[in-house]
Amino acid sequence: MTLDLQPFFSPGSIAIIGASSNFQAISGKPFRFLLEHGYKGDIYPINPKYDEIKGYRCYKSILDVPGPVDAALIAVNFKLVLPMLQQCVKKGVKFATIFASGFAESGAEGKALQVKIGELAKESGLGICGPNCQGMVNLKEGIVGGFSASFEIRPLLKGPIGYVTQSGALGYSIFNLAQESGVGFSFIVSTGNEVDLHSLDFLEYMIEDPETDMVVAYLEGIKNGKQFARLANRALELGKPIAALKVGRSEIGQKAAASHTGSLTGSDAVFDAFFRQKGIIRADDIEDLIDVAALRQSISHMPQGKGLGIITTSGGAGILVADAAVDLDLDIPELDEKTRETIMEVIPPYGSALNPVDVTAQVINVADDFMKVLQAMLDNPDIHALVIVITMISGASGHKMAQDIVKMAGVSDKPMVVAWTAGERLMGENLKVLSDGGVQYFNSPVRAVKAMGSLMRFSAHRTEVLRRTESPRSPGIPEGAMGTASAILAETGKSLTEHQGKLFLQSYGIPTTREDVATSQEEAVRIGESIGFPLALKIDSPDILHKTEAGGLKLGISSREELVSAYDQVLSNCRSYAPDARIDGVLVQEMVSGGTEVIVGLNNDPLLGPTVMFGLGGIFVEILKDVSLRVAPVDYEDAMSMIREIKGYKVLAGARGRTPMDVEAIADVLVKVSCMAMDLEDQISELDINPLLVLPRGRGVCVADALVIKTDRG
């Protein structure tokens, strides 16, 4: 992003091109909303049909406007959009927002028109939002630049949440629901077809806004993985959570996404890995998105870790919250004796002073007993946030309870959330105490813990990332690796042969089997004897992919004689299998024993960029799909967590009497592959190290076979 979006979100003047005097029409609404929500800058309606609209002078063309125009809202039919944009350029308008549909989403003609608009944006420097979008809102300054029915509500709630949506209709309906839940926003933008400005540009801007504490997004796809990584890192640094509802998880969902928008939907597993890597909160529903935003808005301090304290008036509710907390990978710390004793003093014997703490319905009838429990839990250093579940406590007891919670929330730097599992008609007054006191509540215990848990996980992840200022273990990549590797790529075909692939990996310091290509019996013997028996022979041919089938593979060769005869046999087998194949020789290769097979892979995700994969070999990958993914760059700690995260990790760690394998050496390979991927992103499309043989701890790893595929430059 090179443009400063300040004039987009805070324009000093706005022209509405195609403004209508019918304030109920789509082309009339933006004008009305600007007026009604209190826009303070200059407004210029543009429409040759009118001289004035509602007392404002209406211009025939934007070129007739006397003063400068920061932003234009383009409310004309799609066929008229391009000439209007050209006038905007001439006028020196900084940003234009196009509402009309009829572009890339509508077939070939619309697509062509959209391409032209994109070119105009690039050439002129005019920043364009849309087309096919529903506009922008800046509630900090009362600027409502769109036509959504959600803007009919008065007043719209201002608050600390920034919001970007790739769907106009669904996006602004989420906004409406959020507003009815009390969530206030700083900026909102609907990005439509993203011909120029896209979601990440807006997210990046919002993250930096000092009055914005959190950003939420509805996403179908993204355009720039590096930018996403950069802004997510920045959000971690600033301690501002990003929560995203990214649809298209399922295959069927992905199909619909591709037919719905112009942008590609990336493989969802990569997105998921990326979100976890960057601490981005992934919402599964619009409700999750609204809940976590509502909670973030209500708390003054983010939780500082994953230790959850649970207080409830009903044992069952405590179990329900504990179940959900465990699913969310939160910690439910055991309480120390002091905390337990303090609690036991005030609760009845059939309550529980374990975490979850069950105060029962009785404790709240006694003056400050409930407050004492709150205080004891908040004082406990292992507890970073509280979920308080209250069941059917109505009347004065419930009122006092709500007041106690509000009081403690006001003085504690640990956040809390309430689940009051009873309805408005009975609990209305108590719930009002909470909302007036700025304490977020839900009816559902699970929603309460889910929202709090999302923030806790973000914070825990943030702490972890900030702790790692430098990678604790240098990858040990040879100097000039990138040059050496590029030179190899320059001399090879689209797919590297096994031997070329290994030379390529060696350039980044990745250990491979000792081997060389022989073009004669004598050479094979010389190479073989310098490596030492046992050996493997493999045909070296760019045209023979299935070596076993071709008879081009001999394993376990244990003597000079065997080697000589195997050499001849491999060649003659392959010549008769594929008479036209180019044969470069026979690969004479060390046979490594005692290793466990793992797989290291690299793929270029079309949206998120180079992605490193790790898995255990054999059935683990083939049948169980037991792999872990990270978007590059991957540092040593990332790599270790990739290894630990697969289900079969215990096989490597030495479970049940197995030898512990050299997982640190695997981590080194993953880091090196990641560095290689970053260096050569434009040159390599895929890499499969399969298998990487892992030896017992301290003895390293060894690439036994590798496939490198270069990027297609067609």
Add this chain to the structure above:
Amino acid sequence: MTLDLQPFFSPGSIAIIGASSNFQAISGKPFRFLLEHGYKGDIYPINPKYDEIKGYRCYKSILDVPGPVDAALIAVNFKLVLPMLQQCVKKGVKFATIFASGFAESGAEGKALQVKIGELAKESGLGICGPNCQGMVNLKEGIVGGFSASFEIRPLLKGPIGYVTQSGALGYSIFNLAQESGVGFSFIVSTGNEVDLHSLDFLEYMIEDPETDMVVAYLEGIKNGKQFARLANRALELGKPIAALKVGRSEIGQKAAASHTGSLTGSDAVFDAFFRQKGIIRADDIEDLIDVAALRQSISHMPQGKGLGIITTSGGAGILVADAAVDLDLDIPELDEKTRETIMEVIPPYGSALNPVDVTAQVINVADDFMKVLQAMLDNPDIHALVIVITMISGASGHKMAQDIVKMAGVSDKPMVVAWTAGERLMGENLKVLSDGGVQYFNSPVRAVKAMGSLMRFSAHRTEVLRRTESPRSPGIPEGAMGTASAILAETGKSLTEHQGKLFLQSYGIPTTREDVATSQEEAVRIGESIGFPLALKIDSPDILHKTEAGGLKLGISSREELVSAYDQVLSNCRSYAPDARIDGVLVQEMVSGGTEVIVGLNNDPLLGPTVMFGLGGIFVEILKDVSLRVAPVDYEDAMSMIREIKGYKVLAGARGRTPMDVEAIADVLVKVSCMAMDLEDQISELDINPLLVLPRGRGVCVADALVIKTDRG
């Protein structure tokens, strides 16, 4: 259950023992609620302190009441409960409900008192609900027999949902939330400590009620697995879904459950398996429970399968629903050409006539276009239910849309649910059209599809179960199996030796290795030669559990000479390893080659009874815990689905060039183990067939080792 619960839920007369004239006190509320909600039978307040309460004659003792008393609500302190119950027995009361706490949940003294109450119930035939419960409600007849604040609402909504809760406080707060969501109930009961009548008794009664279409339950544990299975089967037969929120999924949750109630919480994995087996809808939150009940109440016909049609006004919302539907294992049928064409005629080109169908916001502006889309989807035979997602469609268009949906819901026998993703303030009128028309809506698309999906899965499961009138493959158990097996158990110690275990399995027709115990070299040779080489030798001793460690195991014996020397060696190894061990001989055993190792297990779950387990051997079970479970009885189709359900199934099915193994023969073993478990439930506590060797398809299976542990009768 032997008692008829009709007088419990529809008593002709109710005595309130300990009734207070203070209608705000817990002991005064039941009287007030009976009056206010319109109980039509006789009410007898019992309290020596009063002569009358609110114009009702108050009796000193229940024994003074002139007429018969069907039910007593016992509102006295726990210390007075037992004598009051004794009076109830004397009076011939049929059911008593005890509100007081202070029993098993409160320590040893309370526990002892509860035991006495249990004995009284058993001896006298008085049916007891509670103690520590919040009473019963029958909204069909306006009988509200409890003290929960949730009864303050007027009127309470009558409807087709039955509800049983093991938690009073949480349970009635769920009831209150459900009522505020418009869910009407037939019967509700809070079961407390379940000293006599328990949750399953009440569920069983409600299932049979003709005005009850669905039952929901909040559960912490259950007392009788067979009864649960019976009532779940009956619910399937009747087509009435059971939805249960069963807490204690996590280990931490389970700890809290144990300290909270008197009942044991069974292993959650077994519960989960049982729920899936019986088509019980498992709710993860109180919201899920309420949502599915609300949806069931709104529809006139249950969905007839898992084919989901999705119609949306925004592409993104369609993707969101599709993602959730795939997670829920629903089908999203591709539309046939006819359906697609009908839809394409009315939607704009940027819409989508695939499923999810995106009608866009435009179609609804044209008279009957939306109706045509609804009709086309409902006519499609692959579609069994509709989820309709509407975004920000307000005003007349939204109104018409709501009317169209109500109209179609009234005439179609396929159920539908709406997700209207916008708030009450803008959409209130449209939402009112839906609710007045009896169409259930949610704000959240995911909640809508989750609720509908639960009903669809129930129906699909029901169809599947009803189709199977008889098991399609007879287990082929030898006649007299139970007698033979019992005789073996009668003669053996707590753990059977390997050889005893195999004889035991053979009695049920389960194939094992050929083998016999030799007590001399000569015998070993005779047995060995009749089996044929190669052979295995294993020490046969009830005192040596770790044969390998003791040197009591020799494999791959290929000749008579080897056999002779191995025999002596095994014996001498074991004698020096454990000089005091009883040695019964040496097991001479067939060695089976070419098999894949699987594990078949049996465990007696304390709550749900005998549970059959299946898994792949080695790392699959040890490291990946990749097992499937079913509560017995397991028929052949259940067994096949157990086998297919493990992640490593492809290993058996013949993936990637592997030989397909004899999975049908595994299924036979699972069925036989299940039959054995049912026959000998009181006698066997655990069984491990590990490994069961599975040979290639058509060649069967063979038990290579087995451990049988008898039930402790201490």
